[in-house]
Amino acid sequence: MDETANLDIAADRIAWGHNAISGQWCIAPGYVYVHESVADAFIAKLKAAIVKMYGSDPQQSPDFARMISEHDAQRVASYILPDKVVHGGRSDIKARYVEPTVLYPSTWDDPALQQEVFGPVLPVMPYMDLKEIVDIIKRKPKSLAAYIFSKNQATIDYVLGSLSFGGGCVNQTNLHCWIDSLPFGGVGYSGMGKYYGKAGFDALSNTKALLIGNPDLELDVFPPYAGKDIAKNLSVFS
Structure with missing residues (x-):
């Protein structure tokens, strides 16, 4: 999130994208980098957005999900560092x-950034130099999803052109996986191949390649090769 982002929009969409299903979906934002000049304002708006969605006591909210197991609740709770809770x-x-x-x-170095959180604990990091954090992210495993909030097209183009990830959104989170005309999938450790729509048909199809030869066509691509124009012989198939 850069300094030109609409902070109200970003706060709402990140609060929802991270906390829906209690964060237990693979495309939830795992962390946020926010430009230091707007970091405090964003944190205030993010906190307000969470309260607006789930109330001051989310445990009583009918819209806030539970962790799938006690084991996972304990795992995610262990990422919470009391001195960093805002x-x-x-x-x-x-x-x-x-x-x-x-x-x-x-x-x-924080526990929540040593693996995928897969729960409603969101680390937020301030940044000053965009190139520096892009370089850091490029050294990490390629992610399934990435999101950028900005009104600066040059910044958007730079980030999208610099990072490899499965899919994502600009000024939005999560919704790309609901559009069945967009291929969905990861890169490297986050997954291989894409599906949905035609991409899914192609991914789940076995394309069988066949070359049908003319039974009466003379074709000399065999040794000895001295003096032979092999490319010309093969051009009949192009």
């Missing part, structure tokens, strides 16, 4: 509940 931080392991939590300022 919102949330509570958990009830027996009830499989982890509160929507924002950690700020986070670093790559």
